[in-house]
Amino acid sequence: AQSVTQPDIHITVSEGASLELRCNYSYGATPYLFWYVQSPGQGLQLLLKYFSGDTLVQGIKGFEAEFKRSQSSFNLRKPSVHWSDAAEYFCAVGGLGTGTASKLTFGTGTRLQVTL
Amino acid sequence: KAGVTQTPRYLIKTRGQQVTLSCSPISGHRSVSWYQQTPGQGLQFLFEYFSETQRNKGNFPGRFSGRQFSNSRSEMNVSTLELGDSALYLCASSLAVGGFDTEAFFGQGTRLTVV
Numbered sequence: 370a371q372s373v374t375q376p377d378i379h380i381t382v383s384e385g386a387s388l389e390l391r392c393n394y395s396y397g398a399t400p401y402l403f404w405y406v407q408s409p410g411q412g413l414q415l416l417l418k419y420f421s422g423d424t425l426v427q428g429i430k431g432f433e434a435e436f437k438r439s440q441s442s443f444n445l446r447k448p449s450v451h452w453s454d455a456a457e458y459f460c461a462v463g464g465l466g467t468g469t470a471s472k473l474t475f476g477t478g479t480r481l482q483v484t485l
Numbered sequence: 486k487a488g489v490t491q492t493p494r495y496l497i498k499t500r501g502q503q504v505t506l507s508c509s510p511i512s513g514h515r516s517v518s519w520y521q522q523t524p525g526q527g528l529q530f531l532f533e534y535f536s537e538t539q540r541n542k543g544n545f546p547g548r549f550s551g552r553q554f555s556n557s558r559s560e561m562n563v564s565t566l567e568l569g570d571s572a573l574y575l576c577a578s579s580l581a582v583g584g585f586d587t588e589a590f591f592g593q594g595t596r597l598t599v600v
Contacts, residue, residue, distance in 0.1 A: 405591075412489070412575055412591035459528065472518070472541045473589065475528035 371396045371462050375476035382450050383484050390445040390479050392460030402443040403461040403473065404434055413459065419443065430454070455483045487511065489578050489592035497598045503564040506595045510557050510578030516540075517559040518589065519551060522573040531574075534559055563597075571599045 372395045382388050394400055401420050405413040417428025424436040434445045443460060457480045461473040490509040498504050510517050518541075519531040530543040534553035551561040557578075563570055573596050577589040 410593070412593045413577075414591070415588050418588065461528075472530050472533060472543070473520075473528075474530070475520075477527045 371400070371474045373460050373462050373474055373476035375458075375460055375479050377479045378477070379480045379482065381482040381484060384452050385449050388445075388447045388450045388454070388481070390458050390460075390481070392443045392445065392476060393441050394443060394460070394462045395441065396462050401463045402434075402436060403463070404428065404432070404443075404445045405459045405461060405475075406430075407457045407459065407478075409456075416445070416458075450481075450483055452483045452485060455481055457481070489576055489590050491574075491576050491592035491595050493595060494593065495596045495598075497600060498566050499600055500566055500568060502566050503562060504566060504597060505560050505562045506574055506576075506597070508559045508561075508576030508578075508592060510559070510576075511590055514578035514580055514590070515557050516579045517553055517557065518577045518579075519559070519561050520575045520577065521545075522575060522594070523571070528575070531561065566599045568599050570597065572597060 374393045376391055403418045404416040406416050407413050416432045417426050417434055419426050419436045427433050432447050434443055436443050457478045459478045460476040463473040489511055492507045508517055516535045518533040520528050521531055522528045531545055532539055532551050533541045537553045548564045553559045573594045575594045576592045579589045
Protein backbone atom coordinates (compact mmCIF):
# COMPACT_ATOMS: atom_id res chain seq x y z
CA ALA A 370 0.00 0.00 0.00
CA GLN A 371 1.18 3.49 -0.68
CA SER A 372 2.14 5.71 2.22
CA VAL A 373 3.69 9.10 2.87
CA THR A 374 5.78 10.14 5.84
CA GLN A 375 6.41 13.69 6.86
CA PRO A 376 8.74 13.34 9.83
CA ASP A 377 8.52 16.95 10.98
CA ILE A 378 5.23 17.86 12.61
CA HIS A 379 6.18 21.45 13.28
CA ILE A 380 8.99 23.66 11.96
CA THR A 381 9.86 27.23 12.87
CA VAL A 382 12.06 29.36 10.66
CA SER A 383 12.95 33.02 10.60
CA GLU A 384 11.72 35.17 7.76
CA GLY A 385 14.33 35.24 5.03
CA ALA A 386 15.83 31.92 6.04
CA SER A 387 15.82 28.89 3.80
CA LEU A 388 13.32 26.07 4.25
CA GLU A 389 13.30 22.36 3.59
CA LEU A 390 10.31 20.17 4.40
CA ARG A 391 10.90 16.46 4.25
CA CYS A 392 8.71 13.87 2.60
CA ASN A 393 9.32 10.15 2.17
CA TYR A 394 6.97 7.90 0.29
CA SER A 395 6.33 4.24 -0.21
CA TYR A 396 4.85 3.18 -3.51
CA GLY A 397 5.17 0.08 -5.61
CA ALA A 398 5.48 1.76 -8.99
CA THR A 399 6.45 5.13 -10.33
CA PRO A 400 4.80 7.59 -8.00
CA TYR A 401 3.05 10.80 -8.80
CA LEU A 402 4.02 13.24 -6.07
CA PHE A 403 2.46 16.46 -4.91
CA TRP A 404 2.93 19.19 -2.36
CA TYR A 405 -0.11 21.08 -1.12
CA VAL A 406 -0.41 24.01 1.27
CA GLN A 407 -3.33 24.70 3.58
CA SER A 408 -3.95 27.96 5.39
CA PRO A 409 -6.23 27.94 8.45
CA GLY A 410 -9.85 27.41 7.53
CA GLN A 411 -9.01 26.95 3.88
CA GLY A 412 -8.83 24.12 1.39
CA LEU A 413 -5.67 22.78 -0.18
CA GLN A 414 -3.67 24.61 -2.81
CA LEU A 415 -1.28 22.74 -5.07
CA LEU A 416 2.28 24.05 -4.86
CA LEU A 417 3.89 21.65 -7.31
CA LYS A 418 3.71 18.17 -8.74
CA TYR A 419 6.01 15.53 -10.15
CA PHE A 420 4.95 12.99 -12.72
CA SER A 421 8.09 12.24 -14.71
CA GLY A 422 11.09 13.87 -16.33
CA ASP A 423 13.27 16.42 -14.62
CA THR A 424 13.57 15.47 -10.97
CA LEU A 425 13.73 19.09 -9.84
CA VAL A 426 10.33 20.70 -10.18
CA GLN A 427 9.42 24.31 -9.75
CA GLY A 428 6.17 25.41 -8.23
CA ILE A 429 4.28 28.49 -7.28
CA LYS A 430 5.31 31.01 -4.62
CA GLY A 431 9.01 30.27 -5.17
CA PHE A 432 8.86 26.66 -3.99
CA GLU A 433 10.72 23.78 -5.57
CA ALA A 434 11.00 20.08 -4.83
CA GLU A 435 13.43 17.37 -5.81
CA PHE A 436 12.43 13.78 -6.49
CA LYS A 437 15.08 11.28 -5.37
CA ARG A 438 14.06 7.78 -6.29
CA SER A 439 16.99 6.16 -4.46
CA GLN A 440 15.90 7.81 -1.21
CA SER A 441 12.15 7.62 -1.87
CA SER A 442 12.02 11.31 -1.06
CA PHE A 443 10.36 14.40 -2.42
CA ASN A 444 11.53 17.27 -0.23
CA LEU A 445 10.12 20.76 -0.58
CA ARG A 446 12.46 23.74 -0.52
CA LYS A 447 12.33 27.49 -0.59
CA PRO A 448 15.46 29.67 -0.51
CA SER A 449 13.91 32.56 1.42
CA VAL A 450 10.76 32.21 3.49
CA HIS A 451 8.19 34.98 3.79
CA TRP A 452 5.88 35.48 6.76
CA SER A 453 2.93 34.67 4.50
CA ASP A 454 4.32 31.14 4.01
CA ALA A 455 3.16 30.19 7.49
CA ALA A 456 0.69 27.37 6.92
CA GLU A 457 0.44 23.60 6.93
CA TYR A 458 2.13 21.69 4.16
CA PHE A 459 1.09 18.29 2.92
CA CYS A 460 2.97 15.86 0.75
CA ALA A 461 0.83 13.42 -1.24
CA VAL A 462 1.35 10.44 -3.52
CA GLY A 463 -0.99 9.11 -6.14
CA GLY A 464 -0.89 7.32 -9.41
CA LEU A 465 -3.08 4.30 -9.60
CA GLY A 466 -3.27 4.71 -13.34
CA THR A 467 -6.91 5.52 -13.32
CA GLY A 468 -6.33 8.55 -15.47
CA THR A 469 -7.59 10.82 -12.77
CA ALA A 470 -6.11 12.72 -9.89
CA SER A 471 -8.02 10.60 -7.45
CA LYS A 472 -7.09 8.60 -4.42
CA LEU A 473 -4.25 10.73 -3.19
CA THR A 474 -2.55 9.48 -0.05
CA PHE A 475 -1.45 12.37 2.14
CA GLY A 476 1.20 12.69 4.77
CA THR A 477 0.29 13.96 8.20
CA GLY A 478 1.44 17.45 7.37
CA THR A 479 4.11 19.85 8.60
CA ARG A 480 3.03 23.05 10.26
CA LEU A 481 5.36 25.91 9.36
CA GLN A 482 5.72 28.86 11.67
CA VAL A 483 7.64 31.93 10.49
CA THR A 484 9.17 34.31 12.98
CA LEU A 485 9.88 37.91 12.09
CA LYS B 486 -13.25 31.09 -13.50
CA ALA B 487 -15.07 30.01 -10.37
CA GLY B 488 -13.34 27.52 -8.12
CA VAL B 489 -14.71 24.47 -6.39
CA THR B 490 -17.71 25.42 -4.29
CA GLN B 491 -18.73 23.46 -1.24
CA THR B 492 -21.91 24.05 0.67
CA PRO B 493 -22.61 24.52 3.44
CA ARG B 494 -19.34 25.76 4.95
CA TYR B 495 -20.34 24.83 8.48
CA LEU B 496 -22.80 22.32 9.84
CA ILE B 497 -23.78 21.09 13.28
CA LYS B 498 -25.67 17.82 13.55
CA THR B 499 -26.75 15.50 16.32
CA ARG B 500 -25.63 11.90 16.67
CA GLY B 501 -27.85 9.57 14.72
CA GLN B 502 -28.89 12.15 12.16
CA GLN B 503 -27.86 12.12 8.56
CA VAL B 504 -26.22 14.87 6.55
CA THR B 505 -25.73 15.76 2.90
CA LEU B 506 -22.84 17.86 1.67
CA SER B 507 -22.63 19.41 -1.76
CA CYS B 508 -19.76 20.11 -4.12
CA SER B 509 -19.85 22.03 -7.37
CA PRO B 510 -16.69 21.41 -9.40
CA ILE B 511 -14.93 23.83 -11.65
CA SER B 512 -16.77 24.23 -14.91
CA GLY B 513 -15.67 21.53 -17.33
CA HIS B 514 -14.26 19.26 -14.66
CA ARG B 515 -15.80 15.81 -14.64
CA SER B 516 -13.97 14.19 -11.75
CA VAL B 517 -14.91 14.89 -8.15
CA SER B 518 -13.15 13.39 -5.16
CA TRP B 519 -14.00 13.64 -1.49
CA TYR B 520 -11.63 13.63 1.47
CA GLN B 521 -12.12 13.66 5.23
CA GLN B 522 -9.67 15.66 7.32
CA THR B 523 -9.42 15.12 11.08
CA PRO B 524 -6.67 15.97 13.57
CA GLY B 525 -6.24 12.30 14.43
CA GLN B 526 -6.38 10.63 11.04
CA GLY B 527 -5.30 13.46 8.78
CA LEU B 528 -6.53 13.57 5.19
CA GLN B 529 -8.22 10.39 4.04
CA PHE B 530 -9.71 9.60 0.67
CA LEU B 531 -13.41 8.84 0.71
CA PHE B 532 -14.40 8.27 -2.91
CA GLU B 533 -14.15 9.62 -6.42
CA TYR B 534 -16.77 10.07 -9.10
CA PHE B 535 -16.31 10.51 -12.80
CA SER B 536 -19.17 10.89 -15.24
CA GLU B 537 -21.71 9.91 -12.59
CA THR B 538 -19.89 6.67 -11.78
CA GLN B 539 -17.96 5.88 -8.63
CA ARG B 540 -14.43 5.11 -9.76
CA ASN B 541 -12.61 4.62 -6.48
CA LYS B 542 -13.57 4.19 -2.87
CA GLY B 543 -11.59 4.55 0.33
CA ASN B 544 -11.86 2.51 3.50
CA PHE B 545 -14.91 4.06 5.05
CA PRO B 546 -18.06 2.32 6.31
CA GLY B 547 -21.17 2.11 4.20
CA ARG B 548 -22.68 5.01 6.13
CA PHE B 549 -20.65 7.21 3.81
CA SER B 550 -22.03 7.41 0.32
CA GLY B 551 -21.99 9.78 -2.57
CA ARG B 552 -23.29 10.46 -6.01
CA GLN B 553 -22.61 12.64 -8.99
CA PHE B 554 -25.11 14.31 -11.21
CA SER B 555 -25.02 14.82 -14.95
CA ASN B 556 -23.73 18.38 -14.47
CA SER B 557 -20.80 16.91 -12.47
CA ARG B 558 -22.02 18.33 -9.17
CA SER B 559 -21.55 15.84 -6.39
CA GLU B 560 -23.10 15.16 -3.04
CA MET B 561 -21.91 13.02 -0.21
CA ASN B 562 -24.16 11.65 2.46
CA VAL B 563 -23.37 10.38 5.90
CA SER B 564 -26.10 8.47 7.69
CA THR B 565 -26.40 7.67 11.38
CA LEU B 566 -23.83 10.24 12.35
CA GLU B 567 -21.27 9.44 15.03
CA LEU B 568 -19.17 11.84 17.07
CA GLY B 569 -16.12 10.62 15.19
CA ASP B 570 -17.56 11.90 11.92
CA SER B 571 -16.79 15.44 13.03
CA ALA B 572 -14.29 16.63 10.45
CA LEU B 573 -13.51 18.94 7.60
CA TYR B 574 -14.82 17.38 4.41
CA LEU B 575 -12.94 18.48 1.33
CA CYS B 576 -14.00 18.12 -2.25
CA ALA B 577 -11.58 18.22 -5.17
CA SER B 578 -12.28 18.42 -8.87
CA SER B 579 -10.10 17.69 -11.86
CA LEU B 580 -10.38 17.45 -15.61
CA ALA B 581 -9.63 13.77 -15.73
CA VAL B 582 -9.71 13.59 -19.49
CA GLY B 583 -7.14 10.86 -19.58
CA GLY B 584 -3.55 10.82 -18.49
CA PHE B 585 -2.59 11.66 -14.99
CA ASP B 586 -1.28 15.14 -15.55
CA THR B 587 -4.32 16.83 -14.15
CA GLU B 588 -4.38 18.93 -11.06
CA ALA B 589 -6.88 18.39 -8.27
CA PHE B 590 -8.44 21.69 -7.22
CA PHE B 591 -9.81 21.72 -3.71
CA GLY B 592 -12.75 23.56 -2.27
CA GLN B 593 -12.66 25.28 1.12
CA GLY B 594 -14.42 22.38 2.74
CA THR B 595 -17.45 21.80 4.90
CA ARG B 596 -16.80 21.75 8.64
CA LEU B 597 -19.12 19.16 10.16
CA THR B 598 -19.56 19.01 13.90
CA VAL B 599 -21.51 16.14 15.42
CA VAL B 600 -22.80 16.70 18.94
